[in-house]
Amino acid sequence: MAINTGALRGGRPEAPARPLAASRSRTARRILLDRWAARLVVLGGVLIIASILAILVVIVGEVWPLFRPAAAERLSASLVGGPPAPGDAVGVDEYREIAYTITSDSLQFTPLRVGGRYPAIPVPGLEGARITAVGESARGRHLLGTSDGRVVELDVKFQVEFKDGKRVLTPQQEFGAPVALDPERKRAIVRLAGVVTGSGPIVVAQVGPRDLVMQTVVEKKALIGAPRREASLQALPLEVEGEITAFRLDGRGDDLILGTSHGQLVRYDLRDKTNPRPADRSAVSTAALTLVQFLNGDRTVVVGDGAGAVSTWQLLPSPGGGAPRLTRIHEFERHGAPVVAASPSRRDKGFVTADAAGGLHLNYGTSGATLLRLADSGGLRGATFAPKADGIVTVDEGGRLSHWAVHNPHPEITLATVFAPVWYEGYAQPEYVWQSTGGTDDFEAKFSLTPLVYGTLKGTFYALLFAVPLALLAALYVSEFMHPSVKAYVKPVVEIMAALPSVVLGFLAGLWLAPLVERVVPGLFLLPLVETACILTALLLWRLLPLRLRQWVRPGTEVFLLVPVVIAGAWLAFGLGGLVERALLGGDYRGWLLSALGLTFDQRNSLVVGVAMGFAVIPIIFTIAEDSLANVPQHLRAGSLALGATRWQTALRIVLPTASPGIFSAIMIGFGRAVGETMIVLMATGNTPVMDTNIFSGFRALSANVAVELPEAPEGGSLFRVLFLAAFLLFCLTFAVNTVAELVRLRLRRKYRYL
């Protein structure tokens, strides 16, 4: 092939070839760079979304166990010596390794994890009598009542030793000497209750269908020798009809709660031991009451009846004042058969109820919820909730022992206890309370997030109430009226305000502003009025000034003339405030607030937070709002002005509506900032989780609550997880606000897209 390439190339000019090639390679490089930049941006965005999602996953992962339903499984069942004695005749050790039952003549230990059985230990001193009733006076302390009217004390303990790193449990028991409660030793003891109080033990025994005897032992210190014990025995009068079917003493020995075959619940007041008397009674049921039990803390009474109903009762001040009465708090899920046993958890307000047909319910006293229903063997006679609330041991009439493992780490948390009002012990009605820790072991944790959400919204509300008008008016002034040369300074200064660490603001608010505000509250409330009046007067005077004088001031800088006016207004307002306080409020506004309006005054209150948080929020709202106002096309302003509108009319009717998407998002971003703000609310309020609208009281915000309590919360505990739930709520709140803001903004923007 004889192709003359030279000829082919002939006509083409040589010179432009190189620049063209160069530009092509440059273009290739540009495309490559472009592609990489785009990828980098996408990667960054994906990373951000992924990390936010990861945070969300962690939070949800921590929260989720709170709402997981309780679970239980039956681990073993074993036969023990014989049928249990009536009453609290079953118990288990802390580790659920060894259970014990009390039969008609002996104490029987049974290992739960391994097979076999310990030899039965006969109860000493029975002298041929049988054990007819068992009452538990404290953990592991039982009172055994005999068929001949005597009582034997029994103390069961488990000694824990560690051998070669292994736990070895040795059961121990100690029997007391029998004491006769029926002097003639004829009547059998049907039911027993006992308690050891500070002043000595009390034992109440039922010796006939309607006969109760109470033995109190008072220890008297002797000058020489051992203290003398003086026992006294008295019969308790029964003033209701029917037979006694259940009773129990509270842990302080103050009250005896008694149930009858007619469904009556009677409270005996034992505070005066020489004169026990029935204090009040309530009709609980039409069926016989088969069970009375106290929850941990001895404030709540569980009552079960022959029809299977379970309810809790508390001693509350009666509505019209007067003596406290037993009041029904919750009804629990019904059993299908008579309730035979109830055992409280020793760490919270949970309890187990068992019925004669083998139904086992796991209930929670605070929430009134039945968390778990189990089917055990029929004919249950006794049940005990393990000391760590992680297991149940039941015994049936045939002497069969069942061991259940319960997994329910957060019994006190349901959606209702976190958000709805809850009837806590000692409260007159259901309320929203946050109180995560208390001084005593039987403290009832109160995990209502509602007051915290309320606090967050309250703080945000007051902050926005303060910040939004100021920031928006400032933005409007700066963008529409201020001289550009002044604006060039004002805007960056306000933006620097946004960089102020909130801990500094919080510190100033708590330690400087709060005491200051406290002194000038009346003046503070007069301030807006007085300032407005002063500024309006100043404006009026300004208009009256001859034109020649007015021209001295450059347009757009008139605002500086207002500075002395504002200062004078503040001085006037605080002066007037003092006057008003002396003249109208009796010299002390706090006293007046309390007596006239019923408002209490805290030094660190919502007003202080509103102002301090307002300062944190103002720069954000101002900056974004000002930007969007300034971005309103100039030709719209010109159009309005050319129609004879004043600048003010133009600003209000044209600029403001056109900038509304930006202004809306400014407010929403301010809202989001205020919701999440922690340090200011932490330092400038008293952090009391109260729920009221009073501007002079403090509050506790979700964010501050997490900051305050998380260091104290044991990992994995209910408090820990509830704090994560609070964090989750915060997340949702800001997410919702931002989403709504974005949606509204997009809608508004679409409306103005042709501008």
Added chain:
Amino acid sequence: MEAPVQIAASLNPHASAAPLMETPMVEIDRLSLWYGAKQALRDVSMSVPKHRVTAYIGPSGCGKSTLLRCLNRMNDLVDGVRTTGTIRIGGSDIGDPGRDVTELRKRVGMVFQKSNPFPKSIYENIAYGPRILGVKHRADLDGIVERSLRSAALWEEVQDRLGDSALGLSGGQQQRLCIGRAIAVEPDVLLMDEPCSALDPIATAKIEELMLELKNSYTIVIVTHNMQQAARVSDYTGFMLLGELVEFGVTRALFTNPRDKRTEDYITGRFG
């Protein structure tokens, strides 16, 4: 000399040709204007006759818009503007510092080069001016809106969608809406700064037709780069150059027989 012939061909046959019998609406006397140190208008004197269309032509940057904006004092909004000389509209001096500019602007309406409807409904765009003036009753506003839209030759096109956003109108419709908006407050003078520069020939023709219609009730001052347009619609034309009003007179005379060499150069396309 081709251009003058062309322009002469588009001259408005209805334009008045006898300048001496007109009543002046706007009288400008020795007006000079400085943007800071830069002088934008030099000693401009002229009068705009009532119920006529007066056009300003001239190369870009010669001060036409500046002169127009002096008539409703929109230049006040520019920082560092200084003027000397006087402008009278309807016999009263508008430069009086004590004078309410909003009142002046109600009497001197303005239509801008780029149509600038407010981001509101068509109805609200027209009603804006009357509302500012304090018209509150819906019935009154309805009447004004209809009248203004009819005057702006837009009524037929938008009467069914008065509630729709004005931003959804076409460019020409938007510009007519702006004209309607300006005449809704019933001004004496209507200023138009290159009202058709962003429009296609058909929309332009509509607006030009509209101007001829409107001059029966309003005094119109228009700035345009399009000499044919000036020739078509205006009765009087002023030629400006470097802030100076070089020549001002009856349109026909200015285009067919310019007195100044610079005018002639400009209209024959020799510069600009």
